[in-house]
Amino acid sequence: MLPAHLDFPRVFVGYLGGVPMKHLSFSAVVAAALMSAAPAFASPLNEQGITREEMVEVMLADGLPAKIDKDSRGNVIVHSLASEINFDVYFFDCTDNRCGAIQFAAGWSNNSASEARINEWNTTKRYLRVYSKPGKVIWAEQDVLVTRSTTENLDDCLALWPKMIVQFNTFMKL
Numbered sequence: 078m079l080p081a082h083l084d085f086p087r088v089f090v091g092y093l094g095g096v097p098m099k100h101l102s103f104s105a106v107v108a109a110a111l112m113s114a115a116p117a118f119a120s121p122l123n124e125q126g127i128t129r130e131e132m133v134e135v136m137l138a139d140g141l142p143a144k145i146d147k148d149s150r151g152n153v154i155v156h157s158l159a160s161e162i163n164f165d166v167y168f169f170d171c172t173d174n175r176c177g178a179i180q181f182a183a184g185w186s187n188n189s190a191s192e193a194r195i196n197e198w199n200t201t202k203r204y205l206r207v208y209s210k211p212g213k214v215i216w217a218e219q220d221v222l223v224t225r226s227t228t229e230n231l232d233d234c235l236a237l238w239p240k241m242i243v244q245f246n247t248f249m250k251l
Contacts, residue, residue: 120228126177127223127231129155132166135228139235159239162246170224177224181238185215190249198248205241217245 122131129145132155136143146156148165155166162183170177190209198207207217219241221234245251 122223122226122228122231123175124225125172125175126170127168127179128174128176129153129168132168132179135231136166136235139232141235141239160243160246162239162242164238164242177222179221179223181219181221181234183217183242185246185249185251187213188215188249188251189213190215190251194249198245202241202244202248204237205245207245215249215251217242 127135133143133145136155136157141157141159143155143157143166146154146165148154148167152167154168157164157166164181164183167180167182168176168178169180192209195207195209195215198205205217205219207215209215219234219238221231223231
């Protein structure tokens with residue numbers, strides 16, 4: 078048995094850079110516990126991108142209707158609807174049905190939007206590229222790279238796209 082003045086308490090309380098080690102070790106334990114208990118919100122997408130079938134799954138999980146279809150040119154797309162606005166998802170940079178980029182696209186026909194109004198949108202807004210085509214057709218598009226991405230990133234894009242096309246629809250009075 079040690080003399081009383083040399084008998085150390087069973088829990089060592091020291092100082093490290095002005096922070097009591099007792100608190101430091103408690104903080105480390107809490108941090109470790111939180112990190113191990115944190116849920117995994119994002120799942121990595123395949124390094125080469127996404128398939129149409131996977132895109133449908135993600136869209137359905139985000140509450141958007143989605144079905145694989147073909148456009149008027151025969152491109153295999155995913156068709157959907159947001160706030161009563163039809164839109165399609167196009168797939169680019171594809172190898173073995175896995176695509177490294179997607180594009181959300183919505184079109185409006187028989188519109189009377191002026192070139193000046195379209196240019197105003199393109200110079201004052203982000204995330205949505207807009208252009209007109211012959212026959213009074215307006216297109217709004219958003220490109221997304223999906224290589225080395227996560228479902229969380231795709232969810233963010235799927236949350237942004239409907240907001241932007243609604244905002245555009247209102248801006249253009251379509």
